[in-house]
């Protein structure tokens with residue numbers, strides 16, 4: 001069965017039908033690299049990651065493009081403030097973004113285009129809009145999109161163009177323009193700003209045209225899915241859609257998906273309010289990256305999600321339950337018969353997982369199905385009701401759905417000195433030297449490794465240490 005997605009433009013929940021089943025094309029608005037992205041931004045990026053991972057799990061080949069906005073007013077201001085070039089500012093924060101994304105196990109997009117690497121494509125798109133009468137030049141060398149030339153404007157955000165007022169919803173601009181609603185495609189050169197020579201003259205691109213040019217360069221004039229945070233619907237995506245369709249005469253995007261805000265302390269998390277948490281800071285405080293990933297993914301992306309100490313705590317214990325089961329299964333040995341009902345159990349879990357994600361990527365019931373399985377398998381392990389082969393099959397099942405979740409622990413080897421301590425503890429127990437065994441257990445725990453003695457022998461797992 002095809003997943004169904006709630007498309008922002010039509011307002012309808014529709015079965016997903018790829019434009020080209022051999023290549024599903026997804027574009028996500030990426031970061032503007034003038035500082036570290038906050039976890040609210042990462043909620044939106046991880047939702048796109050979940051989408052791409054799930055489409056791939058279903059067998060669709062996907063091309064995923066996420067842009068890096070590396071020229072923008074804020075980057076220019078940041079460079080001016082610390083005496084560096086915009087390229088240096090952008091490079092620094094792009095590297096940080098990629099580090100944070102890797103920490104959160106975000107799939108690396110197939111293409112991560114930089115705006116400054118696509119100036120000719122932007123200029124050519126703007127030239128087309130000028131030719132077709134959808135854009136005009138002003139005296140300072142800027143080019144604006146003429147909203148009056150595009151009656152469909154406002155369709156994505158469900159706004160009546162006549163009712164839009166300056167200052168409220170329309171970004172006002174310091175450049176002279178015919179109509180206050182018109183937005184800049186190209187900003188004429190200024191003495192203290194970076195500028196590029198292009199087919200339409202010198203200057204720099206507006207933000208909106210960057211995404212139109214980069215998405216269509218890699219994905220064609222029409223593609224399957226465009227994602228972003230809900231704050232991008234207007235004006236960013238409205239403008240992208242208007243200028244792209246006015247230039248090509250074709251529908252720009254088949255399905256628009258928008259992720260709701262992350263709330264912290266009851267407010268939207270945003271740089272402007274100072275109400276922010278950053279990935280690296282949280283990890284430095286001892287928050288497990290996988291718990292952070294879980295906390296950002298576990299609710300339906302359309303629902304606003306509250307981020308707090310409590311939500312992180314809940315995420316942490318969920319991930320620990322998964323880890324504990326994972327290592328129990330690895331250590332489990334039983335010569336007993338295979339569990340005749342295991343197939344049904346795994347099929348039910350898979351059906352619940354897929355039904356949730358098929359329903360507009362609703363992670364909440366999908367995760368619930370997985371943790372229902374965790375509970376039931378723990379029960380069967382305690383009752384010794386599964387065989388060694390069953391345990392391996394459950395692990396294979398978890399690995400399979402982890403292509404979407406990306407929450408299982410790394411199969412990491414212990415450092416040699418820790419491994420030596422584990423082995424010394426096995427020897428101490430064999431010699432019934434309980435004092436030495438307890439001493440080694442305490443020392444391992446202090447080093448972040450919890451050991452446990454089970455019927456299947458000693459097993460270990462990584463834990464957060466008190467030292468962080």
Ligand SMILES: [Zn+2]
Nearest residue numbers: 029030211236
């Ligand atoms: Zn964008």
